[in-house]
Amino acid sequence: MPELPEVEALARDLAGRLDGRAVVRVDIANFSCLKTFDPPVTALAGGMVDGVSRHGKFLDIDVSGTHLVLHLALAGWVRWKDEVPKLPARPNSKSPLAARIVLDDGSGLDITEAGTRKSLALYVVRDPQDVEGIARLGPDPLSADFTVDVLRGILEEAGRAQIKGVLRYQSNIAGIGNAYSDEILHAAKMSPFKPANSLTEDELELLHATIRDELGAALARADGLAASELKGEKKSNMRVHGRTGEKCPVCGDVVREVSFADRSLQYCATCQTGGKPLADRRMSKLLK
Known part of the structure; x- marks a missing residue:
């Protein structure tokens, strides 16, 4: 998407x-x-x-x-x-x-x-x-209005909802989907299942900076490309999203997947979850 x-x-x-x-x-x-x-x-x-x-x-x-x-x-x-x-x-x-x-x-x-x-x-x-x-769109994450305080309010209101879903929900933050939420959480070294309201102040500031950095870098790579080139550019620069079974470019661990009814997420256990694989009945046999 x-x-x-x-x-x-x-x-x-x-x-x-x-x-x-x-x-x-x-x-x-x-x-x-x-x-x-x-x-x-x-x-x-x-x-x-x-x-x-x-x-x-x-x-x-x-x-x-x-x-x-x-x-x-x-x-x-x-x-x-x-x-x-x-x-x-x-x-x-x-x-x-x-x-x-x-x-x-x-x-x-x-x-x-x-x-x-x-x-x-x-x-x-x-x-x-x-x-x-x-x-009903939430704030644009690349706008000046998207401050640390705004992100704090979004996460606090979400309570113990998993942070992956909070980032993807368009009424919270506009424009982040399945792919970039995977990439943002990997770069911030956060579990996709981490409760939204559990972040420390340092983690909150890191997540805010990572959202802006990851999206800003992706936009800089895409800017000026013709429409026919944009899909390939996006896919070629993903570190974990869509890379199930490949090596994490940061630590070399295998990229793992959690599957849902109509989508999946990818993550690195070493980088994001302290080495512990997240529960996933579909993929656990393949990634042991």
């Missing part, structure tokens, strides 16, 4: 490509992705692109004051096309194409979603705050 660094880099890339362009039309190829009806998609036709921005993990394309907002979910992406077909995209539930934005110079964007689990969401709204997911 694209997270804060990739969505921010994608927004910056698209801002340069879309600047001064007019939208000819927006084709919806998979109607399940469209979550709004007023304004209609046709309201975007003829509008000028005034900017592209990010809200958490949401991408926001401002078209003359009407906003096309995207949440790319687990397997969605935006693909730039120097030339798009002249004929409108036809609805096709088996195609990865969810929607297409056609611009006045014949170029455009294909919004795609791989796999059969369709959760990509497209909204056409007058104000980004009309999107419920945006309205």
Whole structure:
């Protein structure tokens, strides 16, 4: 899933490509992705692109004051096309194409979603705050408003909830997902199961600095890359996320996994849990 660094880099890339362009039309190829009806998609036709921005993990394309907002979910992406077909995209539930934005110079964007689990969401709204997911976002971790005190309040309110889940919950902190929460906790040498309200003052300051450092470094690596390069850049720089069974680059221990119904987390026991593997019935036999 694209997270804060990739969505921010994608927004910056698209801002340069879309600047001064007019939208000819927006084709919806998979109607399940469209979550709004007023304004209609046709309201975007003829509008000028005034900017592209990010809200958490949401991408926001401002078209003359009407906003096309995207949440790319687990397997969605935006693909730039120097030339798009002249004929409108036809609805096709088996195609990865969810929607297409056609611009006045014949170029455009294909919004795609791989796999059969369709959760990509497209909204056409007058104000980004009309999107419920945006309205309930927590603070942006790279903003000046995200202070140690703000993080302290978030963790205290979460009580004894596991810190991994607290970092991922968008109403707590906007933009951190499964991958970067793994990377942040590994860099901070904290167990993903550590209770949120159990951090010492030193641990709190370390976690705050690590959140900003990890996301800032990822954004610096991604900034300036084309959309087609962002996924590969993210994957190649993960130390533990998605690295189950490989060696931890810090200590050489094996990277372990805890699996859940629809996701998993990765961690290093030596770096994060004092050498003690976390309980996981699925993976324990493989990692003994």
